[in-house]
Amino acid sequence: MSELLGIPLKRTLEVDFAAELSKLIDATSFQTASFFTSDISKVAAARNNAITPDISIDGLDILKTYHTILLQLEKKFPNNQIEFTWFQTLSQKSRGCSQYSLQWEEITIIYNIGCMYSLLALNSNDSAESLKKSCLYFQNSAGCFKYVLEHQATLKSTPVVDDSTASTLTNLMLAQAQECFWFKAVQDNHKDSLIAKLSQQIVDFYGKAISDAQKSGLIRNDWINHLKAKKAYFCAVTYYRMGLSFNEKKQFGNMVKSLQTALKFVNESKLSSQAKFKTVIESTLKEAQRDNDFIYLQQLPLELPTIKPALMVKPSPVATLLPSTNNTEQLFKDLIPIEVMDYCTAYNERQDKYIEQRVRDPLNSLSKLLKGSMITFPIPQELVTINEMELIQYQSALNNLHLNNKNIQSELENIEEILNEEASSDNQLRIKHGTLNWTLPESSSANASYYEKLSKLKGYLNQGSAIDKQTDELFQSIDKALITAKIELPEATDPLTNKIKKVMQERNDYIEKTERKSSEYRILPKIISSYKKSGTSDFEAIFTDHLTYFDEDLRYVNNTKQENMRLIEEIELKEKNKPSEDDIEAKKIERLDPRELYIEDLKYSFKLLDEVKENLSAGTTFYENLINSTSNFRNEVQEYDTARRMQKTKLEESLTAEGQ
Template identity: 30%
Template sequence: MATFVSVPLKKSTEVDLVKPLTKFISATYSAAEDQGEYVRAAEELNKLRKSAVGRPLDKHESSLEVLLRYYDQLCAIEPKFPFSENQLCLTFTWKDAFDKGSLFGGSVKLALASLGYEKSCVLFNIGALASQIAYEQNFDNDEGLKTAAKYYQLASGAFSYIKDTVLSALNREPTMDISPDAVGALSQIMLAQAQEVFFLKATSDKMKDAIIARLANQAADFYGDAFKQCQYKENLPKEVLPVLAAKHCIMQANAEYHQSLLAKQQKKFGEEIGRLQHATELVKTVASRYDEYINVKDLSDKISRALTAAKKDNDFIYHDRVPDLKDLEAIGKAALVKSTVIKVPISQKFTDLFEKMVPLAVQHSMSAYNSRKAEIVNRLIGQMREATNLSNGVLASLNLPAAVEDLSGDSIPQSILEKSRAIIQQGGLQSIDQLIKDLPELLQRNREILDESVRILDEEEATDNELRNKFGQRWQRTASNDLYKPLRTEGGNLCKFLDQAVQADKVVKERYSTHRDMIALLCKPEAELNAAIPSANPAKTLQGSEVVSVLRALLANVNEVKMEREKLENDIKSAQCDMTSKFLTALAQDGAINEEAISVTELDNIYGGYTQKVQQSLKIQEEILGKIQNSHQEFSTMKQSNADANQREEMLKKLAAAHDSYVELSNNLREGTKVCTIHY
């Protein structure tokens, strides 16, 4: 009597997971340590798939464990990789589990670039293998019954989960075996079989007849529902329907038999006979219609013996009226089973191969956060550098600090010597010339790469439009214009960036041309530099004067502000916050990330204080420069005026301005080269 239904496994073709995952990892993660770890994880994932779906599986819990771990891993990587047609495209091919193939050896199969499809098929195999493991159990012992009930309920849960999710996971019609109707029917079959196992256990444990009757009646109900759901499923094996119909009748017969025993205990002898007569008709139906699939001889004999004895006792002793079938009280039901809820991870031994890799939602939030952070950092640093350039320009125009160092009139001021040494240490003219030479080549290479990328996108879109016009509604691929819209937007941004770089290149060259001669002079040996600077009569009247002391003190204040600003710039650049943890927490708690709200709050916490310090630095500099200009005016009035002194002061101003321009140009060119190299 204990005939159960098991489900065949789906078969899949081999898929190389390593190459596409490695390509994405290399393009996304810059740290060599992360790349190596993730590539090794991709290789392990590929091995896990081969073990789970690339070979025949034994009907054993160890094989099921491999499937569970692979399914859990698919769920774990889904939010971490951009699986889609236009990003990380992996195509999975699976055959229909119930299709036996045509006369020519063909079979129904479906290939989709969808991780959701892979998950659904793997989960189907989890349910199928669980049903096979349950089927193989020994139903004559307690341990076998417990194991069978456990795996039938797992199978029911797996099929039920597919029913609820498969259409949204695929966005198209699946093969018949994983269609909502088919897996819904399979789920109900497994649930009915789990309930029957509990009936068998209750019978084996000699529980009360009232309980056994309700368990059997519930199993009959489940089998009836399963039969209705399978009636029009042409792709299911032909023996499924008669087995379900037979089981429906058999479990009803068992329910009536045990309820008759309860009636006998309650001295309701007429009811006992009525129920045994109904049970007899039920087993006769099975014997006449479904004997090819299920043998009910033992049950039939048991019911027949009970009915014969009951009639004999009633005829000779009790003479109780036998009620009509319609007058018998309905037998209660007791459902002791339910579909196992599929919660990831299903396997208790699961360990995420990509545990350190964060979900894409977090990656995107981190990218947006870093853009906001870069905007703030660049603005603050830009304000400070602009203020420093203004300060340098004002001091250069006033020939400071050279003017207060040059009271002798015949030696190179110390500040000019320091500027000369700084330029020589940074490579002098040769360094600038090389940077200017390299930049156009990098820009041109970026332009060529961008133009070629746009050409490929245009060509692909034209082909897509041509095929769409040719095949009409049969061409279901996402439109090229929608598919590659993010790439075109990025291409437009890069084009604007290159245009701006070209304009900036012109400005740099013009400025370099203006100051090149003075920069070249600063690169000369000290003796040649001194000879090139006009001499002047000593300004003895200013030596030791109060105005010189005040100017020197103010210049020291300016240098102090600059030094504090350099430290502040380093602090701003190095400020960090573990935003990954904050985004992960938000994703876990809310299921989504409000990146803007979280980022703005954290950035204000991090950089709010720095913003105040920058503004304070700018204000202090403005006050000091105002005092310097006033003191310099007094200094100039007191200074002895002659032509030589004016020529000398003008030369010193140009040298100071040339140094400042060299530093600024060098920094700008190096940053420009770095950016172009990154894009390249």
């Protein structure tokens, strides 16, 4: 057995890993790089050893060690901070590629491990043990190339090799592994029918490799020719062995047909071993033809039975080839990675949300409910005038809403124009070439989902326009002179008014105190302590316990609910004791109270202003979301339109060519 191919290792430029890691640690870690000098040196040495390994088991171990280190680095550091450069070695011209990606480096090392296994598989003789080892190494190599093919799709960068090349190498390695198995069967004098099935599987693997190689941007023509020669050779082997098997079954017509087919394929092969094998086939065929012509007189069949391949090899799972990171020296144990900081940030946001939902919002809602229950009472509540500049800002915000509405309307019209033009183009081409020839789906069905989405977006836009108009009307109805003028009122003499005012101020103060307390009591120290002990990133239980610190604040909110109910009861009682409608003189005096009239007007204007502000805030969010949705929709429609244009061009060129 000879003429097997090994895959050359990729080559790379040196990287000053020590300097790059040091900068990365200083920029992203709590600690400085000086704390990890030993680990940094080990990483740098591991890569330096891995870039030019010997073709040996020791060289293979060096690659695996470096790969294990890369897996550790991926967990500790951002993926896109260090640049690596590797050169292709399959094509006649070496082409380099550079990427800022630890994951890309890791998959490239898997590729080189696959190359190393293929080269080690060649360093064998024809002994049974050596064949077994070569077969295993080729399967290991195939597993590595399959891993590259499957995992490089997740890369946000240039692939390690193109998919066609990775598939070619996978099938080539499987073909050569199967060839080892076949050769052992030949040595052990197994039945010819079994050897033929083993050989047919080799043919299938080489067929797949050739198909992918012809689409590859890296596989050289001399390699493709070699693969074709190997396929033709093993086609000849398959039919030669089937011919011998037919002889055992006394199917002499089939035997002659098989040997003739074998001779045809061996003539197509350019392998160095072809000539010797051709002589064997010719000799056997000559004898078989003579015996059949003078003795057996069996008719040669038009077709031979299909040969079912016997698959004996498969790609080895990469996980079984590499050492576990749990059983290797752990580097940067005390380093606090960016991931942990991200967790802290996320938990801080959740803590702020917790305080907002459990303390701030409930207290504000209770005060709002209390305030709402006092609408008929002449109580000045937080009546603070605003300056004219603030009103100008609100007007400017309103103008922005109108502008956003107009811009989105224009964008939707552009999208609709794209869809209409696509439909018109499709209709014209359909008329030009005929419905039977124009096989693309009609635009009426292909565009339906886009028109439906367009209609929905227009509906949302119309809703926003109606709300904007309503907000505009609200803003214009505000007594702007009133809310910008200085308030001059006598001090309230009503005890209930003063009591409620004091309660609401206390609640506002408590909200500020709790938010300040939350900002000072963060989870970061607990997470760092837990991470150093366990090395895991499951902090949910710690966060749950952390929040118990605010239990007293939740109790305060619950007590405030009871207080709110009592105050509302007092308000209702006072409302009940107000002068009745029949007490004309009392009601007259109440209506003519200028203080109450002034306060009611002021409250009403501020109420309108609050509604305007709420609408402005909601409107801003609404248009931001609608702008994003419209932009995404526009990109989607443009991609669809581009795809349809390409389909139309391709189909029209095809129809034009047929017409010629």
